[in-house]
Amino acid sequence: MMRKLSFIIFIFLILQAIKFNAQSFQNLGVGNGLSQPSVMAIGQDTLGRMWFGTREGLNVYDGGKIKYYKGEVDNGEDGKLWIGNSVSAIVSGNLVDGSKVYFISDSFLYAYDVQTELFEKIDSKGRITAMTAYKGNILYAQENNLFLYDLKTHDKNIYKVLPESAYVNVIEIDRENVYIGTTDGVVISSLGTPEKEYRILSGEDIYRIYEDSKHTLWIGTRMNGLYRRVNDRIEKVPICPDGRNGIINPQIREFVEDDDGNIWFGTFMGLQKYDAKNHIYVAVNIPQYAGGLNHPSIFSLFKDKQGNIWAGSYFGGVNYFNPTRNGMLHYDYQVKESSSLYYSYIGEMIIDKRDNLWISTDGGGISCIDHDWRIIEQFTANPLSHYGLPHNNVKSLCYDVDNDVLYIGTHLGGLSRYDIKKKAFYNYLTDYNSSTMPGKIIHHVKKWKNKIVVSSREGVFLLDTQLNRFTHLPDCFGEAMIFDIDENGIFYTTSGNNIKAISLNTPHNEETISLHTVGEISHILSVDNKLYICTLGSGMIVYDTSLKTIDTYTSYNSNLPSNYCYSSQLTLSGKLILTGDRGITMFDTDKKTFASIKQDYLKAPIILGCGICISKENVIYVGDTKGITRVEESDFLSPLQHKQPIYFSNIYVNNTIVHPSKEGKILKKSLAFTDRIDLASSQNNIIIEFASSDYINRYVQQIFEYKLEGLDKVWTSTTALFARYTNLSPGNYTLCVRTVDGNEQNMAVLDICILSPWYNTWYAWGVYVIVLATVIGLIVRYKKEKNNLFLSLEKERIEKQHIEELNHEKLVFFTNVSHEFRTPLTLIISYIESLLQIPNLQPVMYNRILKLKKNAQYMNSLISELLDFRKFTQDKYTLNMAQKDICLFMKEIFCIFSDYANSKGLQYEFFSNQEVILCWFDSKKLEKVFLNLLSNAFKYTETGSIEVRVCVEGGSVVISIHDTGKGIATGDFNRVFDRFYQIEGNSESATLPGTGIGLALTKSIIEKHHGEICLDSQVGKGSVFTVKLPLGNAGYIHDKHVHFEESEKETDLKETDTDVHIGICTVTDEESFQNEEGESKKYTVLIVEDNEELIQVLCELFLPFYRVIMAGNGKEGLDKAYEYKPDLIISDIMMPEMSGTEMCLKIKNNIDLCHIPVILLTALNSVEQNIEGLNRGADDYISKPFNPNILLARANNLVRNRLLIHNQIRKNPITEVDLTSINLLDQEILKKTSEAIEAHMDDTEFDIPELCREIGVGRSVLYSKFKALTGMTPNNFILNYRLKFAAAMLQKYPDIPIAEVSDKCGFSSPVYFSRCFKNQYGVTPQGYRKSSKGNS
Secondary structure (H helix, E strand, O other), X not given: OHHHHHHHHHHHHHHHHHHHHOOOOEEEOHHHOOOOOOEEEEEEOOOOOEEEEEOOEEEEEOOOOEEEEOOEEEOHHHOEEEOOOOEEEEEOOOEOOOOEEEEEEOOEEEEEEOOOOEEEEOOOOOOEEEEEEEOEEEEEEEOOEEEEEOOOOOOEEEEEEOOOOOOEEEEEEOOOEEEXXXXXXXXXXXXXXXXXXXXXXXXXXXXXXXXXXXXXXXXXXXXXXXXXXXXXXXXXXXEOOOOOOOEOOOOEEEEEEOOOOOEEEXXXXXXXXXXXXXXXXEEOOOOHHHOOOOOOOEEEEEEOOOOOEEEEEOOOOEEEEOOOOOOOEEEEHHHHOOOOOOOOOEEEEEEOOOOOEEEEEEOOOEEEEOOOOOEEEEEOOOOOOOOOOOOXXXXXXXXXXXXXXXXXXXXXXXXXXXXXOOOEEEEHHHHOOOOOOOOOEEEEEEEEOOEEEEEEOOEEEEEEOOOOEEEEOOHHHOOOOOEEEOXXXXXXXXXXXXXXXXXXXXXXXXXXXXXXXXXXXXXEEEEOOEEEEEEEOOOEEEEEOOOOXXXXXXXXXXXXXXXXXXEEEEOOOOEEEEEEOOEEEEEEOXXXXXXXXXXXXXXXXXXXXXOEEEOOOOOEEEEOOOEEEEEOHHHHOOOHHHOOOEEEEEEEEOOEEOOOOOOOOOOOOOHHHOOEEEEOOOOOXXXXXXXXXXOOOOOEEOOXXXXXXXXXXXXXXXXXXEEEEOOOOOEEEEEEEEEOOOOOOOEEEEEEEEOOOHHHOHHHHHHHHHHHHHHHHHHHHHHHHHHHHHHHHHHHHHHHHHHHHHHHHHHHHHHHHHHHHHHHHHHHHHHHHHHHOOOOOOHHHHHHHHHHHHHHHHHHHHHHHHHHHHHHHOOOOOEEEEEEEHHHHHHHHHHHOHHHHHHHOOEEEEEEOOOOOEEEEOHHHXXXXXXXXXXXXXXXXXXXXXXXXXXXXXXXXXXXXXXXXXXXXXHHOOOXXXXXXXXXXXXOOOOOOOOOOHHHHHHHHHHHOOOEEEEEEEOOOEEEEEEEEEOOOHHHOOOOOEEEOOOOOOOOOOOOOOOOOOOOOOOOOXXXXXXXXXXXXXXXXXEEOOOHHHHHHHHHHHOOOOEEEEEOOHHHHHHHHHHHOOOEEEEEOOOOOOOHHHHHHHHHOOOOOOOOOEEEEEOOOXXXXXXXXXXXXXXXXXXXXXXXXXXXXXXXXXXHHHHHHHHHHHHOOHHHOOOOOOOHHHHHHHHHHHHHHHHOOOOOOOOHHHHHHHHOOOHHHHHHHHHHHHOOOHHHHHHHHHHHHHHHHHHHOOOOOHHHHHHHOOOOOHHHHHHHHHHHHOOOHHHHHHHHHHHO
16 A cells, blocks of 8 residues: 555656646846846846846846946946945845835945936945845844844944854844844844844854745755754755755755745755645756756745746856746757757657657658657668668658558658557558659648548649558649648648639539739648638738638738748637747737747747647647747736736937936936926937836737827837837827737826927017017008108109110110111222222322222221120120230230321320230220220320320239320219210310210220229329229139130231232132033022112122022012022021021021022121021121122132032042032932932932932922032933942952943943943043053
8 A cells, every 4th residue: 555655656746847847947148138147136126127136246127128237337416336246135125115126235235226226325334244124124234233224214223233253144034033044053033122032053054044924934054955944843854866855955045935835945956846735845857958947056036026936046147937837948959869960940740649749850850759858769761771761851740640650751752651559660662562652752741531641743642541552633733732621621722822722522623712912822721611821921811711701911910920921720729820930929810819929039940841739738839940949828928917017117318318317307217207207399309118027928029009199199009119209299298008908007108298499488479479569660660761762762763764765775776777877888888999990090089089988997897886885785795815915915006096196296105014914805895995095085185195004913904094185074983984975065175076985885895804994084184094904814714705715926906908818719800600511601699688779789790790680678589599599699687578597597498499509798797696697507698898809709609619519529429529518408318319329229220200209309309409419410410420330340340341330330231331431431441440450
């Protein structure tokens, strides 16, 4: 009987150990932010944050991140504070001041205020060895004394004095006594009478004392084991190496009691538990590869508010777990597997009837693992044997529970069967004798009814397990790399990005399910008329096979952590387990919600191909790249009774963290203890962090919701622990944060007030009203005064405008009249030229005619001056700047008046301080300036002297003209430069009265040169005009009216005689033009002019040499050009009905007339108007008044140039003729004609109609155009072109027969070719070839 009872107890202990071994630990180490791995003390503050004391600083953990303090720390306004390094004790609970954490560091006592985030040094003497909470205060040991520190009054009083030799390790207090653990036993003192004491366990070095909820006193020694004091009876716990009947090590470090009343204690060799219900000891024997402790030496233990146990180790950081929950566990298969084969991941897994876990690997074969994570079977392929596993790359596992057989699908090894009872393999590639079977590459294996469905490269097969025979399913099943079968025998597989459904009972019944997805399908699971489809990039798709509906879940429309899903399995309770690139997720198929394990808590990545397995106990196993993660459904959900409150941890304002301080404008105390914050208007960009000290399921991805009332209309979901808001408007807001599955009670609330800027406050608006009223009053007053001023200015403006209008009308009148003057001047000069050419004129008559000519030219210059003045006033001028010697320039002007000065008896002198002064100026324009100034000086100086002075001052040249004339009154200084202004009384004395525009033009020209002109004069003493010009050209670079010319050698001033020698051939006798045959021809000229006298003069000029046609305006001229097609057109510009430029443009754009040369005559002789005429297509442009001989010579040159082009076209290939002087339309016709002839060079039938079609013109137009351009008919042009081509061939190819040359050039017969060639070149083709050879 006793033997049987002992056996039952042994089995019970084994089961308890196994049950405990299901426990797993979570670890926090240096990699998580811990300052040092030796955790000597643990505590928890009022916010639920965990505090860890290490050998190098104090650490605080809020469930998300660790922050540590060590050495010298910032302590607010007090500056730096040294808090030491080695923390040996932490007390934070059961205190009057719950907002502080007290700790011993380097034997000094410190306090940390959670609300103000500041440290305080409590004791400066040091040598503090232990402390505990006593009636809400701190009782601590310093040397051999116990002190009581009152947290309210901050008084320190001696509580008890111990012997001097006593060294206190620990203080423990129960309802009646104070237990003081020393190096010489335990001193027990009554709470009411501290002086009464007695000692137990004398001689023992007591390290820890702990009283449990049943008032049992646990006493741990440093090196001599564990004692229990029950009802004043002390018993020593025996040492038991396996930990079943006692302790595993005599070094006892710390105690803690869990929520079930079990006592946990740490030893040098690990963690142990005393089961209070069964009164047995259990050692923690979990290996590290299966989620065990990181280090066995446990120095500190603590139970938090959720019932979690925190164990601080000496070198492994801190481990924590919940005794009532198994928690997530990771089994590191790489550590235990012994084959030393490389594998990529853990694939499909199954559980057999013995509850053993069979796993497949991608390269490492298969293994069988028991409940204690021990490998009991491992199979790998042996290349030298046909028995055993055929290949190590296992893709699929299937368990036949009825026959206790494992079917194994491999890559390159085919299908294998393993009989678990017989421990024997059957490999179908080597042992099965039939051609109907799957090949080497197996995709998936699944049991259906009593058969095994196998998909492979060769298709889908059904294996009858009883007959051991394969049946090849029809080709419609395809390769089926992914498939599943529902309870009705419907086979679901992929078809591209769609699903194909085929009945296994009636294989030809096929249906395609369109998913409308872009992501590749990675897994199919069929359960209860639902298809759960995993995709790579499109999330998870749920297809209802009965309702034919599709629901798509992605990271955008749900809490699915990623759109990349790998595999899925249904738990026994109907929850769907998903794996993906973001870890493990559970999908509640009823609530349609997701809960995920944080990827950070997974020990290894999960990739495509990793398997999922659900045990009979509803335990979930997930493969990864290193091993297996074991979780339960409860691990995805935090129990409501253990929900921890959410609190605000930090606030960032304008990206700067805000710390609490006494004088702080935002935080007086920590944000977690603040209900409201006030921010300035500029502090409207905030980030508020929040936290929840929930440690039970810390690896579960928590989803929070936040809303800023006053701004947000709906709640915002997030997995991040912060809320960000930017550019908040002034106003009152309330920030609320909650968990998705929480309630309104577990919600953090913070009131936020964004103050209005100073300019938007009530007192600011009051100031605005006052200022606005003042401004309105001032505006009314200003408007009234302004209106009065406006009336007076308006009257003055009207008068000034009237004067400006009169001046403008004068200017326009003079300009228009000057245009009309040019035409009669042309007639006058033409008649004068005719008179001067009469032979044997008497000298008196000849001289009088010359004077007439000179005055006519002077009048022409006056007209030009008036036109120039108008251009300057309208900014339509161009300065042709060049660098020249201004001294030489002024000397030449000075010399012009020398004779005149002598004739008047005036002293005339020139002065310059330098020989050469280089300056940038337009010589033609400045010539007018100084001629005008000197003319005025001579005009108003009867006696005395006139001086011209040139000197350099700084960066300018100063030119002054002094005279001793009548002078100008001071009141007229500012008006002499006005247009049309003349000094009263001065005009009578002048020999030639002025126009009033000379000085105005002078001032305009000087100002356009970026210079200045000023006047200094006294009546009766004379005047001084001073001109100041810049030397350099920097000021002109960005002037749009300036054109720079190259500096050239100084030349004489322009000739006043218009009979300049031009390099053209004038016609003095009657002359005719000869064509290429020497025939004389009189060419036709069309003269278009609205002035009858001028047209008669032109007619008389051209009639001896041309046939003349006359027209009175542009419209009539255009009509006559169409009618007569003249050889030359001479036209005026300003005419009624149609101007000359408009007529020219129409002619040059007409295909019939564009070859006719056009000469334009005009009184508008500006450069801009010349350019306009030439842009309209004019061949030449002559200003009025003109020299008749020049006009006739230019007309003859244009006609003669046309004849030269005719000769060149006749003698040379068209490509060698310069056609730039021909109109573009004519050039295009010649080019198209040449191309057409070359394309039909050997075509004897090529004629004129064909040529017209090729170039797109009519036959009559072609004839007239070719006669005008080439002097030949089209037929003659074609013949001439072919003959020139033949001549070139005869020279280039001397061996080709003459007949072949005739054929290639399009002649009908060699005889006709020879005759034509001789007419053209004067020799036969053969003779031409011989002469060419002789010349070469």
